[in-house]
Amino acid sequence: xxxxxxxxxxxxxxxxxxxxxxxxxxxxxxxxxxxxxxxxxxxxxxxxxxxxxxxxxxxxxxxxxxxxxxxxxxxxxxxxxxxxxxxxxxxxxxxxxxxxxxxxxxxxxxxxxxxxxxxxxxxxxxxxxxxxxxxxxxxxxxxxxxxxxxxxxxxxxxxxxxxxxxxxxxxxxxxxxxxxxxxxxxxxxxxxxxxxxxxxxxxxxxxxxx
Amino acid sequence: xxxxxxxxxxxxxxxxxxxxxxxxxxxxxxxxxxxxxxxxxxxxxxxxxxxxxxxxxxxxxxxxxxxxxxxxxxxxxxxxxxxxxxxxxxxxxxxxxxxxxxxxxxxxxxxxxxxxxxxxxxxxxxxxxxxxxxxxxxxxxxxxxxxxxxxxxxxxxxxxxxxxxxxxxxxxxxxxxxxxxxxxxxxxxxxxxxxxxxxxxxxxxxxxxxxxxxxxxxxxxxxxxxxxxxxxxxxxxxxxxxxxxxxxxxxx
Ligand code: HEM
Ligand code: SF4
Ligand code: FES
Numbered sequence: 295x296x297x298x299x300x301x302x303x304x305x306x307x308x309x310x311x312x313x314x315x316x317x318x319x320x321x322x323x324x325x326x327x328x329x330x331x332x333x334x335x336x337x338x339x340x341x342x343x344x345x346x347x348x349x350x351x352x353x354x355x356x357x358x359x360x361x362x363x364x365x366x367x368x369x370x371x372x373x374x375x376x377x378x379x380x381x382x383x384x385x386x387x388x389x390x391x392x393x394x395x396x397x398x399x400x401x402x403x404x405x406x407x408x409x410x411x412x413x414x415x416x417x418x419x420x421x422x423x424x425x426x427x428x429x430x431x432x433x434x435x436x437x438x439x440x441x442x443x444x445x446x447x448x449x450x451x452x453x454x455x456x457x458x459x460x461x462x463x464x465x466x467x468x469x470x471x472x473x474x475x476x477x478x479x480x481x482x483x484x485x486x487x488x489x490x491x492x493x494x495x496x497x498x499x500x501x502x503x504x
Numbered sequence: 505x506x507x508x509x510x511x512x513x514x515x516x517x518x519x520x521x522x523x524x525x526x527x528x529x530x531x532x533x534x535x536x537x538x539x540x541x542x543x544x545x546x547x548x549x550x551x552x553x554x555x556x557x558x559x560x561x562x563x564x565x566x567x568x569x570x571x572x573x574x575x576x577x578x579x580x581x582x583x584x585x586x587x588x589x590x591x592x593x594x595x596x597x598x599x600x601x602x603x604x605x606x607x608x609x610x611x612x613x614x615x616x617x618x619x620x621x622x623x624x625x626x627x628x629x630x631x632x633x634x635x636x637x638x639x640x641x642x643x644x645x646x647x648x649x650x651x652x653x654x655x656x657x658x659x660x661x662x663x664x665x666x667x668x669x670x671x672x673x674x675x676x677x678x679x680x681x682x683x684x685x686x687x688x689x690x691x692x693x694x695x696x697x698x699x700x701x702x703x704x705x706x707x708x709x710x711x712x713x714x715x716x717x718x719x720x721x722x723x724x725x726x727x728x729x730x731x732x733x734x735x736x737x738x739x740x741x742x743x744x745x746x747x748x749x750x751x752x753x754x755x756x
Contacts, residue, residue, distance in 0.1 A: 377607055379510075379604065381575060384722075389721040389722060460719065466740075469739075
């Protein structure tokens with residue numbers, strides 16, 4: 295879980311930084327998107343790098359979900375009889391929402407790829423015009439799409455908040471002395487990442503990007 | 505105080521079990537939770553009914569026998585306190601209190617609120633020992649122990665093996681207990697010879713017993729009457745990774 299999660303986190307960072315290109319105008323982000331498809335050329339054919347990344351991501355995602363499902367199944371087996379009275383969460387909410395949060399994020403990723411990569415569910419998709427696609431997607435009258443994106447990104451934030459701390463502990467890298475620093479670092483990382491992602495739909499909503 | 509209890513009654517391992525309601529009208533706030541159950545049991549016996557079976561021994565918070573899930577929380581609402589040390593003044597007049605046994609596949613119910621915790625013995629048998637001469641006490645200064653290691657080992661050694669961590673864990677994992685034992689022995693010089701073998705064997709025994717996998721939710725630490733810290737599990741993971749990586753090298 296920790297290792298596949300780390301691959302996905304690296305992607306999330308790169309993707310967030312790439313999205314910020316939208317603030318430098320249509321040419322820059324559209325050029326950036328075109329460049330993503332030519333990385334490695336002339337050694338690699340057009341889009342090959344992108345497809346390698348997609349395969350790595352998909353493999354990590356599938357392994358990540360498989361292991362999560364195995365852990366869930368094992369948890370069910372370990373407690374066949376449930377409590378009649380369920381106490382409120384004593385640990386952390388982020389930790390207790392990993393499973394449902396993960397399902398919501400997976401559904402979001404499917405919608406998101408159909409929306410901004412293939413354009414299947416996008417109102418006026420144009421290949422190569424990332425800037426225009428974003429502006430149309432988050433247009434004020436499509437506030438429900440923006441809301442869905444916001445909720446999904448916040449869900450990713452919660453998922454990562456626990457995931458990061460948990461991964462570090464699974465790899466045995468924390469200690470009581472460093473526990474506080476680890477929690478703070480994870481929170482700071484998540485806040486920056488979530489803010490970076492949210493800045494894009496927000497910018498479209500207020501008209502900075504259109 | 506007037507208290508309504510909803511207690512899990514189960515005649516034996518094969519019985520389906522059910523919640524049964526009992527009313528007590530004269531509970532003193534100074535009673536311990538177990539004394540309150542004693543009073544109820546005396547009443548039940550006088551009425552010719554079967555008294556409620558529950559585990560207890562020392563009643564001073566050190567043996568780890570008492571094991572009740574009170575209102576959904578193992579050992580009840582008071583932090584870092586065993587059921588036997590919980591007093592009725594923590595509740596209000598008129599409260600309805602549910603009492604259930606530890607719930608885990610590896611802790612089958614024997615009767616009512618009593619569960620079989622021999623799965624913990626299996627984990628201890630797998631690695632909870634050191635190889636040292638016994639019979640005569642060694643000189644206190646013969647094996648120097650660094651103060652920080654002694655403190656951390658002592659903190660882990662406070663685990664009384666009650667199983668509240670398992671009862672609280674949404675995964676039904678016993679990793680906090682296992683980690684407490686691994687840490688307690690693995691930090692001390694006397695525990696070094698078996699250190700890496702121990703962690704692997706104890707985790708194997710843990711998994712074989714049917715406990716769930718740890719996802720670091722932290723419910724265990726919150727419920728633990730001895731406040732065993734969550735980072736104890738990190739230490740276990742570190743030793744486990746070192747041990748399994750080392751093993752792979754050996755077999756190659
Ligand atoms: C407000 C937040 C986000 C915005 C504005 C956004 C925007 C975009 C855009 C424009 C693309 C298409 C890029 C291109 O065609 O070159 C894309 C692709 C993608 N995004 Fe996002 N994204 C956001 C959040 C996320 C999150 C949180 C995740 C993961 C949990 C994610 C995962 C992906 C994936 C997997 C792809 C497809 C990559 C590919 O196969 O080419 N995105 N995103
Ligand atoms: S770790 Fe805490 S809750 Fe678990 S068995 Fe030991 S004392 Fe009980
Ligand atoms: S009865 Fe011994 S710890 Fe509660």
